[in-house]
Amino acid sequence: MARASPAFRMKTFAILNGPNLDRLGKREPHIYGSATLADLESQLRAEFGAVARLEFFQSNHEGELVDKISALAEAGVDGVVINGAALTHTSVALRDALAGSGLRAVEVHISNIYKREEFRHKSLTAPVCLAVITGLGLEGYFAALRFLLKSGA
Numbered sequence: 719m720a721r722a723s724p725a726f727r728m729k730t731f732a733i734l735n736g737p738n739l740d741r742l743g744k745r746e747p748h749i750y751g752s753a754t755l756a757d758l759e760s761q762l763r764a765e766f767g768a769v770a771r772l773e774f775f776q777s778n779h780e781g782e783l784v785d786k787i788s789a790l791a792e793a794g795v796d797g798v799v800i801n802g803a804a805l806t807h808t809s810v811a812l813r814d815a816l817a818g819s820g821l822r823a824v825e826v827h828i829s830n831i832y833k834r835e836e837f838r839h840k841s842l843t844a845p846v847c848l849a850v851i852t853g854l855g856l857e858g859y860f861a862a863l864r865f866l867l868k869s870g871a
């Protein structure tokens with residue numbers, strides 16, 4: 719029987735969602751769709767659960783997200799998918815947390831932020847992420863995880 723290589727280690731990724739994304743499915747469905755955050759999480763587990771450990775975290779509070787990023791850095795996770803939601807456009811604290819964490823992060827937005835109001839066009843966090851995926855709907859989270867799985871150590 720084939721044995722798992724001793725070098726094999728299942729990677730761990732965190733999927734972080736910011737303010738109001740707990741209301742996915744109810745909140746402006748014409749923009750964000752009808753799937754809930756729980757739907758997204760179970761779809762991601764179904765797709766990646768066999769090949770990666772996934773940890774989900776959502777908060778409406780900036781400081782809680784900052785604390786979570788710091789904890790993930792200490793834990794040494796392999797990557798982060800972050801939809802900072804409105805904090806993307808405002809939070810120096812979130813940007814500094816990501817920059818200081820050393821974590822490989824991909825920023826995701828469900829909607830295309832560049833097709834929307836001007837205040838959404840600026841992301842404070844994008845420059846400290848490896849990439850930004852915006853406007854692919856929930857598929858953006860899958861694409862981000864696929865990229866993180868294939869790249870990196």
Ligand code: DQA
Pocket residue numbers: 737738739801802803804805806826827828829830831838
């Ligand atoms: C969002 C876009 C942000 O501008 C907005 O504040 C959100 C969601 C998106 O996923 O499209 O809450 O990050």
